[in-house]
Amino acid sequence: xxxxxKDFGPDFKWGVSTAAYQIExxxxxxxxxxxxxxxxxxxxxxxxxxxxxxxxxxxxxxxxQDIALMSIMNIPNFRFSISWSRIxxxxxxxxxxxxxxxxxxVIDFCLQLGIEPWITLYHWDLPYELEKKGGWANREIVxxxxxxxxxxxxxxxxxxxxxxxxxxxVVFTGAGYFLGIHAPGRKGLNSFLAATHHAALCKAEGGRIxxxxxxxxCIGTTFNASYIxxxxxxxxxxxxxKRVDALVNKLFVEPLxxxxxxxxxxxxxxxxxxxxxxxxxxxxxxxxxFIGVQNYTREIVAASLYKPLIWATVVKANKRGVExxxxxxxxxxxxxxxxxxxxxxxxxxxxxVTENGAAYEDVVIGxxxxxxxxxxxxEDHISQVARAKKEGINVTGYFVWxxxxxxxxxxxxxxxxxxxxxxxxxxxxxxxxxxxxxSKLITETALVHLAxxxxxx
Ligand code: GCO
Numbered sequence: 001x002x003x004x005x006k007d008f009g010p011d012f013k014w015g016v017s018t019a020a021y022q023i024e025x026x027x028x029x030x031x032x033x034x035x036x037x038x039x040x041x042x043x044x045x046x047x048x049x050x051x052x053x054x055x056x057x058x059x060x061x062x063x064x065q066d067i068a069l070m071s072i073m074n075i076p077n078f079r080f081s082i083s084w085s086r087i088x089x090x091x092x093x094x095x096x097x098x099x100x101x102x103x104x105x106v107i108d109f110c111l112q113l114g115i116e117p118w119i120t121l122y123h124w125d126l127p128y129e130l131e132k133k134g135g136w137a138n139r140e141i142v143x144x145x146x147x148x149x150x151x152x153x154x155x156x157x158x159x160x161x162x163x164x165x166x167x168x169x170v171v172f173t174g175a176g177y178f179l180g181i182h183a184p185g186r187k188g189l190n191s192f193l194a195a196t197h198h199a200a201l202c203k204a205e206g207g208r209i210x211x212x213x214x215x216x217x218c219i220g221t222t223f224n225a226s227y228i229x230x231x232x233x234x235x236x237x238x239x240x241x242k243r244v245d246a247l248v249n250k251l252f253v254e255p256l257x258x259x260x261x262x263x264x265x266x267x268x269x270x271x272x273x274x275x276x277x278x279x280x281x282x283x284x285x286x287x288x289x290f291i292g293v294q295n296y297t298r299e300i301v302a303a304s305l306y307k308p309l310i311w312a313t314v315v316k317a318n319k320r321g322v323e324x325x326x327x328x329x330x331x332x333x334x335x336x337x338x339x340x341x342x343x344x345x346x347x348x349x350x351x352x353v354t355e356n357g358a359a360y361e362d363v364v365i366g367x368x369x370x371x372x373x374x375x376x377x378x379e380d381h382i383s384q385v386a387r388a389k390k391e392g393i394n395v396t397g398y399f400v401w402x403x404x405x406x407x408x409x410x411x412x413x414x415x416x417x418x419x420x421x422x423x424x425x426x427x428x429x430x431x432x433x434x435x436x437x438x439s440k441l442i443t444e445t446a447l448v449h450l451a452x453x454x455x456x457x
Contacts, residue, residue: 020082031098081121095151116161135177135195138194170252240301293352336388356400
């Protein structure tokens, strides 16, 4: 192991991550309104084998069992998201108190067992009623989102201290509003650019609302972060890599830290101007308490004449003969070290790895899941986080994606990311070998620091 449990210090936040639509199920229960993912996944031809998350791991009914399991595994931090349409079935206006009750139960049970809840406000499941009014492409969303943030902080703010505003905005705007492969399934540059600008505004506005409502919060937001390298040393490939890097890594973080959109690296972003109103540049900025970095792999990029707009293409891992996970993502542990350095260049107050993990096709044999590859993946990536930390990067937490197997969006249930195996028919949970390993690692860390503290007391 390239690290020891001491490398992370006593205050390091070890945790696991999940998202509402991927785990909760109970898609129409207790007054919940439909979200864009409910509609998309229940439309024929949109997901792998037409799978949907109407029931998924049924966290809605199994939350106590799952949080108790987390506690047995000594996992001290739990990141989950709130389903906007469970709290506000129409997206704005009337609050559904049964929805609030559900999250109250989750939060209270976490606190009772000594687990710190970390809330993501938006993990891709927009209320469908809002999509009917234009969704993220309608600037009104800044007001809709503000109402929703108010409702959440009012209900949960006295007990939840860690908040994340948006999860991976470039993925939900890119896949959902440009490529049409995620909900709501819209295509086209204009809807993407409009959604981008409005999401960027909401991200900062959400932070401002949280801070204005309470002064005792730790506020962040999360970004997908990829280590991007050119396919060859040619000028064309280098420029292509730069453009993709601007789109994947810079588009949302740079306006947040006050640098504006990365138009110089990706000229097509000039077209964002049509959606920008006076005063927006200031409104896009907010000084988060932490930046959430989510990394799984690296991307190799080549110039391409077949992809107008960006003139670049990603050279897929299976074309490069490298080791991959089930997502066809290259296993390249150093990538997390590089993205931490990269995001550190924006001088955030702190960085937290809010997601990292690997999907494999796990099998249960004799009641056990011997997922040695996942264990190795986690160990190698955590080792690279330790390397960055030793070099002075202020990374203060690490969360595995994911606690249990769940619904992997358009890919359905085939890719399993969990530390805990789920049988989606019986809802039985089995802690995988990787889960036992992670549990042991973080338990040891806690014990080592406890022993140190006692020695110096
Ligand atoms: C994302 C989301 C998660 C995914 C995970 C694996 O990063 O896409 O935050 O919901 O399930 O990343 O793809």
